[in-house]
Amino acid sequence: MMYSQEQGLEAVNPKAFGKVAVLLGGCSAEREVSLASGSRVFEALQRSGVDCCLIDPVEGLVSQLAEQKPDRVLIALHGPRGEDGTVQGLLDQMDIPYAGSDIMSSALAMDKYRSKLLWQAVGLPTPDFMLIEHEASLECCAEILPAFVKPSLEGSSVGVTRVDREQDLFPAWEQASEYGGSVLVEKFVEGPEFTVAILNGQPLPAIRIESAESFYDYDAKYVTGNTQYHLPCGLSQSKEQELQALALTAFETLGCSGWGRVDFMQDERGRFWLLEANTVPGMTETSLVPMAAKAVGLDFEALVLEILKSSLSPARQKGAALKGSKELVQEESEAH
Template sequence: MKIVVLAGGTSTERDVSLSSGSKIYRALKNRGHQVILLDVYLGYESETPVTEQLFELDVDWAKDIQAVSAEHPDLSHLKDLRRDGGKSMFGPNVLALCNMADIVFLGLHGANGEDGRIQAAFDLMGIPYTGTGYLSSALAMDKHITKQFFRNAGIPTPAGITLKCGEKADPSSVPYPCMVKTACGGSSVGTYRVDDPRDLQKALDDAYTFGDDVIVEQYISGREFSVGVIDGKALPIIEIAPLEGFYDYKNKYQPGSTIETCPADLSPELTAEMQRYAEMAYEALGMRSYARMDFMMDASDHSIYCLEANTLPGMTPTSLLPQEAAVIGMSFEDLCEKLIEVSLK
């Protein structure tokens, strides 16, 4: 197959996306596909018209991709790399090459990639792509909307309030500790634990730098889990235990920062309950193909809370979905092929 792997982009998860994209690219190349890895924003500069012969070139499209750093990337100079000024999300020749492909494998994360905008554009252009559609992508990207859908479907989720466009909160009205997070972020960028009322406004101000809407949410003290869902069926549960702090950007992508156990050490009853909630969340948001749901379990009474849904889960060397798939005998290459299969279906 001719496949374009799209990665990069303009979100705070750019580096994570490039890491996912390079790993997907190499896996599909190893399976004999004709694959091109493109940064959706920077594209492919060419003085001559692009043709399908680009898919046949013996070049390493991922040779310049670096490991994910401990800090989220500085995007301030990204536009300077575009000759055309970078007004369009799609870089030079991206759409032309995607039109030539049998399918586009979306290795994008975060805004302008995981939020349904690119999916909607591809739907209008008739370009097949991996992952769920534009509407479920948009719903899952907004944690405030996601929580409303979870509650309506009977899926437990932490209590919280949403503040808009710089709105302040009365520190005395919030239980502590609490979590402050941007409503439309990912990879725990813009997420803060607040233990003292005096620190609440600082956390809100920092979260507002990543988006207009911010959620102040009940903190669940206990164990953290994630459950992948492929074609409506839950994978084995993985438990996430950071060595320090919570599962933030650094702990997600720096090897050795987190202990991950799959399958998680849970009773059959709790395993079945959490997997059922993951499948319910997938259904409630109208998802297709695949996704990943994140959970907390209260240490005192083992109550389960669904935190959010991820429509394009990470595919980096430390990512969770590939680890879950490996437990059922699915290699990374097998997983990439499976995600193409269910997406084309």
């Protein structure tokens, strides 16, 4: 299974989208990455001839949406209050279509613990895990060491620590707790890390991630610049197809749609293990979704338009959202 331009990318008149608001920044721990992602998306839309504007929720999201009156929204907010269903719910209430996953799937994907519960329930492979809400529960985690200790409701590996010894559990739990909410302890899987981007129901080529750090943490993603990305990923064709199928199943099991990314580890026996799904992945210069899209012939402008197309689905067409499409139809009718 592979992304097909024949099935996916179709020419779209930029006017069909009407006015597009790009949401960026926000107040999560991933604000700086979101600013970089959103600015790059905005510039790509401008180059493509799309009427667009930038909105940073910290300056008042509702008032800015009311003032700008966008026909649809492209969300480039990472982490809580952007990727967790909060903004999606507001946009639904305001009848403003948006690209990507809806309220429920965004909330599920953001919650690593509940994502893993759901995957586990339908028989998808994910490493052993425990949810730790109180310090007293840490003694139960010794049996799954080595493990990663991470906030259950954060992304971009924010607040993540690898723990090999029982005495290191408490400081790791303390650090993860600083981000609010519960803490997930997830068994470490020895082996290579892979990621698969999903674009409008189709998987893109898998990427193998080789970090020079102890693991692929926030610094490895955005700061140090010494992470290696392998594309082609080095898997056989059949193993890559297996990985892609698993990514798509995991993504759709959470109800996710439009675009996103699913992360994996592969153990010494060649088995893949689900780590998490991301419904608003990074779109920076070093981000993985643009990298995978480029491998199938989608430059950044084409990728952004393809992402935005999910806001045109019938389920998202409400109220003023029809404005851009109606104007396009009218123009084409007059031309004939």
